[in-house]
Amino acid sequence: MESTIEPSVALTNDIRHDWQRDEVQALFDLPLNDLLYQAQTKHRQNFEANAIQLSTLLNIKTGACAEDCSYCSQSVVHDTSLKVEPLMDEATVMESARVAKENGASRFCMGAAWRSPTPKGFERILEIINGVKSLGLETCATLGMLTAEQAVQLKQAGLDYYNHNLDTSAEYYDKVITTRTFQDRLDTLSFVRDAGMKVCCGGIVGMGEEQTDRVGLLMTLANLEHHPESVPVNLLVKIEGTPLAETEELDVFEFIRCIAVARILMPASLVRLSAGRQSLSDEAQAMCFLAGANSIFYGERLLTTDNPEADADRLLFDRLGLKPMEVVQA
Ligand code: SAM
Ligand code: DTB
Ligand code: SF4
Numbered sequence: 001m002e003s004t005i006e007p008s009v010a011l012t013n014d015i016r017h018d019w020q021r022d023e024v025q026a027l028f029d030l031p032l033n034d035l036l037y038q039a040q041t042k043h044r045q046n047f048e049a050n051a052i053q054l055s056t057l058l059n060i061k062t063g064a065c066a067e068d069c070s071y072c073s074q075s076v077v078h079d080t081s082l083k084v085e086p087l088m089d090e091a092t093v094m095e096s097a098r099v100a101k102e103n104g105a106s107r108f109c110m111g112a113a114w115r116s117p118t119p120k121g122f123e124r125i126l127e128i129i130n131g132v133k134s135l136g137l138e139t140c141a142t143l144g145m146l147t148a149e150q151a152v153q154l155k156q157a158g159l160d161y162y163n164h165n166l167d168t169s170a171e172y173y174d175k176v177i178t179t180r181t182f183q184d185r186l187d188t189l190s191f192v193r194d195a196g197m198k199v200c201c202g203g204i205v206g207m208g209e210e211q212t213d214r215v216g217l218l219m220t221l222a223n224l225e226h227h228p229e230s231v232p233v234n235l236l237v238k239i240e241g242t243p244l245a246e247t248e249e250l251d252v253f254e255f256i257r258c259i260a261v262a263r264i265l266m267p268a269s270l271v272r273l274s275a276g277r278q279s280l281s282d283e284a285q286a287m288c289f290l291a292g293a294n295s296i297f298y299g300e301r302l303l304t305t306d307n308p309e310a311d312a313d314r315l316l317f318d319r320l321g322l323k324p325m326e327v328v329q330a
Contacts, residue, residue, distance in 0.1 A: 015227065015266075015267065015268060016222070016265075017222065017223050017224070017225065017227075018223065019219050019222045019223055019265055020219075021215060021216075021219060024215045024218060024219045024222075024261065024265065025212075025215050027260075027261045027264060027265075028211060028214070028215060028257055028261060032253060032256070032257070035257060035260045035261070035291075036256075036260055036287075036290055036291055038260070038264055039259075039260035039261075039263040039264050039290075039291050039292040040290055040291070040292065042263055042264050042267040042292065043263055043267075043292040043294065045267065046267050046268045047294055048325070050320075050321055050322050050323060051294065051322070051323055051324070051325040051326070052289070052293075052294050052295060052296060052317070052322050052323070052324060052325055053106060053107070053270050053272075053294060053295040053296075053324075053325040053327060054104055054105045054106055054107070054295075054296060054298040054324050054325070055105060055106070055107040055108070055109050055140065055272070055295060055296070055297055055298065056096075056100035056103070056105040056107070056108055056109065056297070056298055056299040057109045057110075057111060057297050057299065057301065057302055057303060057307075058088075058093065058096045058097075058100075058108070058109070058110055058111070058301075059085075059111050059112075059113070059301075059303040059304060060087060060088045060093055060110045060111065060112055060128070061085065061086065061087045061088070061111075061112035061113055061114065061121070062074065062082065062083070062084060062085035062113055062303075062304065063076075063082045063083070063084035063085065063113055063304075064076050064084045064113065065113035065114060065115060065144075066115045066179065067115050067144075067177065067179045067180060068177060068178055068179045069167075069176065069177045070175075070176050070177065070207075070242060070243040070244050071176065071204060071207060071236055071237075071239070071242060071244045072239070072242065073239045073241070073242065073303075073304045073305070074113035074303070074304060075242075078239075078241050078242045078243070079241045080239055080240065080241035080242060081241065082304055087112065087121050087124060087125075090124070090127055090128050090131055093110065093128050093131070093132065094128075094131050094132065094135070096108075097131075097132045097135055097137060098135060100137070100298075100299060101135055101136070101137055103298070103299065103310055104298070104324050105137070105298055105299070106137065106138055106324070106325065106326070106327035107137060107138035107139070107140055107160075107161070107327070108132050108135075108137045108138070108139060108140065109140035109141070109142065109161075109163060109200075109297075110125075110128065110129075110132070110139075110140070110141045110142070111141075111142045111143075111163075111303050112125070112141075112142070112143045112144070113303075114143055114144040115144050115145065115179070115180070116143070116144045116145040116146065116147075117143045117144065117146070117150065122143075122150060122153075125141065125143065125154075125157075126153060126154070126157040127157075129141065129154065129157040129158050129159050130157050130158050132158075133157075133158030133159075133160075134158075138160045138161065138327060139158060139159050139160050139161070140159070140160065140161035140162070140163055140200055140230075141154065141159055141161075141162060141163070142162070142163035142164060142200075144164075145164075145180065145184055145185075145187075145188045146162070146164075146188050146191050146192065147191065148191040148194065148195070150191075151188075151191040151192050151194065151195035151197065152195045154195065154197065155195040155196050155197050159197055160197065160198055161197060161198045161199070161200045161229070161230060162188075162192040162197050162198075162199065162200065163200035163201070163230075163232070164185060164188050164189055164192065164199075164200075164201055165185075165201055165202050165203050165204070165232065165234075166182065166185055166186075166201060166202070166203050166217060166220060166221065167185075167203045167204055167217075168203055168204065168207060168209055168213055168216075168217055169209065169212070169213035169214070169215075169216030169217045169220070170182045170216060170220065171212075171213060171216060172207075172209045172210075172213040172216075175208075175209075176207060189201060189224070193225070193226060198228075198229040198230070199224075199226070199228040199229060199230070200228060200229065200230035200231075200232060201221060201224075201228040201230075201231065201232075202221065202228070202230075202231045202232035202233050202234065202262075202272065202274065203217045203221075203232075203233070203234065204234040204235070204236050204275070205217075205233065205234070205235060205236070205250060205254075205255060205258050206235050206236040206247065206249070206250035206255070206276070207236050207244055207247060208244070208247045208248065211254070214254075214258055214261075215261075218258065218261050218262055218265055219265070221262075221265070221266065222265035222266050227266040227268065227269050228266070228269060229269055229270065230269065230270045230272060230295065231262050231266055231269050231270065231271050231272065232272040232274035232275075232295075233255075233258055233259055233262055233271060233272065233273065233274055233293070234274040234275040234276060235250065235255055235274075235275060235276025235277075235279065235280070236250075236275075236276065237275050237276055237278070237279075237302070237305050239304075239305070252280065252284050255276075255280075255284075255288075256284070256287045256288055256291050257291075259271060259273065259288050259291040259292060259293050260291035260292055262292070263291060263292025263293075264292075270294055270295040271292055271293050271294060271295065272293065272295035272296060272297070273285065273288045273289070273293040273295070273296050274296075274297055275297070275302055275305070275307075277296070277297075277307060277308055278305075278306055278307065278308060282316055282319070285316065286316075286320055289320065289322065294325065295325075296313070298310060298313060
């Protein structure tokens with residue numbers, strides 16, 4: 001059968017912030033090969049084709065979170081039998097960061113199960129960031145909602161990136177979270193930006209949303225005033241005891257499409273193949289890299305769930321001819 005669609009690869013390196021819904025939908029509607037061709041072309045115009053950025057995650061404060069995010073093991077609202085742990089001490093975090101660096105990670109991301117940082121906790125976080133930064137790693141933190149002032153303090157302490165996801169489309173948002181709004185998230189993101197930090201912002205797919213919600217999420221990210229420098233695309237990790245535990249599996253090709261569309265809409269951003277790799281085959285992950293993913297979480301643990309072992313990732317990289325991206329610290 002002959003294809004009637006001409007894959008129109010834009011050979012310009014333009015960064016756009018005016019994506020229209022029908023344009024993004026049209027990308028999702030392309031035959032997969034055409035979509036991958038466009039995404040791979042954009043990828044090669046902007047990045048070294050076979051270099052993947054490695055971020056290691058550490059959950060520095062676990063569980064007992066006041067929010068009701070229906071995907072999350074750490075919400076106090078869900079009965080997930082997670083062991084609650086207070087904020088880690090600086091020495092423990094530093095030791096993990098050292099190991100992450102030795103293993104080849106370029107960025108160390110610290111997550112805390114907070115709606116927003118507690119005053120006491122925040123003071124300790126500033127010291128921890130300062131310490132991790134001194135190891136020569138890029139620093140990233142995800143601590144919930146921030147005030148403008150907290151964002152400035154984090155920047156001054158040496159934080160390079162702040163991770164705060166939109167999670168889903170504005171329309172689907174209140175099916176997933178009711179304890180804070182989509183606008184709250186946008187506000188935190190603008191405080192982070194104004195403080196001069198880099199933004200790590202993406203979402204989760206496979207939460208039972210429609211394709212139009214995936215279109216909406218990616219379009220909103222691409223139409224932010226500045227594209228997030230990092231765009232994590234998470235595939236829902238289904239956690240027993242959460243309302244989303246029994247959600248129907250997302251078609252793997254739809255997940256790959258999301259990565260490809262993210263790459264085309266935000267051509268100069270790192271697109272991270274994030275949570276959910278445990279449920280993807282090596283072949284599916286290889287297709288995600290072909291679709292323009294050029295960042296992963298590296299190390300056997302995400303926040304509260306497992307990630308592939310570092311050895312397994314090294315083997316996959318060898319088999320695919322991929323190498324860790326060298327990141328020069330600022
Ligand atoms: N408490 C902070 C917050 O929510 O802003 C920071 C940590 S929170 C766990 C960081 C992000 O991880 C969430 O916004 C969500 O996108 C992602 N995430 C959490 N649980 C997930 C799951 N089960 N599957 C996929 N992604 C998940
Ligand atoms: C992001 O976008 N994904 C990470 C990180 N930012 C903090 C978290 C994934 C969590 C997966 C489920 C868990 O381990 O609890
Ligand atoms: Fe709390 Fe973050 Fe989990 Fe939501 S995603 S329940 S804010 S830890």
